[in-house]
Amino acid sequence: MLLAGKTVLVTGASAGIGRAVAVGCARHGADVALNFSRDQAGADAAVAEIEALGRKGIAIQGDVADPETAKAFVAQATAALGCIDVFVNNAGICPFHAFLDMPVETFERTMRVNLHGAYFMVQAAANQMVKQGDGGSIIAMSSISALVGGEYQTHYTPTKAGLHSLMQSVAIALGKHNIRCNSLFPGTILTDINKDDLADVEKRRYMESRVPLGRLGQPDDLVGPTVFLASDLSAYVTGASLLVDGGAYVNLQ
Numbered sequence: 001m002l003l004a005g006k007t008v009l010v011t012g013a014s015a016g017i018g019r020a021v022a023v024g025c026a027r028h029g030a031d032v033a034l035n036f037s038r039d040q041a042g043a044d045a046a047v048a049e050i051e052a053l054g055r056k057g058i059a060i061q062g063d064v065a066d067p068e069t070a071k072a073f074v075a076q077a078t079a080a081l082g083c084i085d086v087f088v089n090n091a092g093i094c095p096f097h098a099f100l101d102m103p104v105e106t107f108e109r110t111m112r113v114n115l116h117g118a119y120f121m122v123q124a125a126a127n128q129m130v131k132q133g134d135g136g137s138i139i140a141m142s143s144i145s146a147l148v149g150g151e152y153q154t155h156y157t158p159t160k161a162g163l164h165s166l167m168q169s170v171a172i173a174l175g176k177h178n179i180r181c182n183s184l185f186p187g188t189i190l191t192d193i194n195k196d197d198l199a200d201v202e203k204r205r206y207m208e209s210r211v212p213l214g215r216l217g218q219p220d221d222l223v224g225p226t227v228f229l230a231s232d233l234s235a236y237v238t239g240a241s242l243l244v245d246g247g248a249y250v251n252l253q
């Protein structure tokens, strides 16, 4: 039980990677608070899975694009679970769209959810960890897209590079408090975020063909890397990033 006795907060945990990570952390012994914005049924189902594992779980609604959500989530989660040991910034959107006619609202919403939201969430979690005085681990669900571009992701990839940069800077700012800050870089993971994009069979086959391990990722593929960064196994790891992409990034030819 690598996370026994720890409390973990996960944003965007009603579906996909966030939900898998929330339940996975509970499987490794943690109590978990999860944030979601719209999918109450998904959030409730995740809490039920966490409770079935014998751990405490709580779902707290809030749009991360609103900076006020951050303080409220951290305060309510701390009141319910007692403290925060691990914070996973996962909530994100990727509304695929071409560059030349990108609607201002799509650009701004993507920035607000993925990057502004992360900034204020990480700040609120860090303040609580500093107050507790016992260190902590902050993990950002960045992306392989922090390193490479996407034709229909010109609004999205900068948020993922920004998240990684945020982790590097807060690793420096929070090191004196023994709060470690790291990024995960998932490749293409099969979730609702890319369901429409990958409904194009040709595109899906092409994406699969780029992965040396021969398959696209599943949300559960992020559990082990998250548990590692959350646990004391990574006590001397901060400011780092870990690709979880089946080898896609290094596959030039």
Ligand SMILES: NC(=O)C1=CN([C@@H]2O[C@H](COP(=O)(O)OP(=O)(O)OC[C@H]3O[C@@H](n4cnc5c(N)ncnc54)[C@H](OP(=O)(O)O)[C@@H]3O)[C@@H](O)[C@H]2O)C=CC1
Pocket: 011, 012, 013, 014, 015, 016, 017, 018, 035, 036, 037, 038, 039, 040, 062, 063, 064, 065, 090, 091, 092, 093, 094, 113, 141, 142, 143, 144, 185, 186, 187, 188, 189, 190, 191, 192, 193, 194
């Ligand atoms: N899938 C992939 O290939 C990859 C994903 N990632 C990143 O992983 C993270 C999770 O993505 P994934 O699981 O695929 O996506 P999903 O669409 O499956 O899940 C997204 C989650 O984020 C929540 N969410 C969305 N907007 C908000 C908001 N404004 N406030 C709070 N919660 C919100 C959703 O909850 P609700 O519906 O309740 O709003 C949902 O729980 C994202 O940051 C994404 O960029 C990175 C690399 C690859």
Ligand SMILES: C[C@H](O)[C@@H]1OC(=O)[C@H](O)[C@@H]1O
Pocket: 094, 142, 143, 144, 145, 150, 160, 186, 187, 188, 189, 193, 194
């Ligand atoms: C949503 C995409 O499938 C996914 O998002 C990422 O961050 C990856 O780079 C993939 O493009």
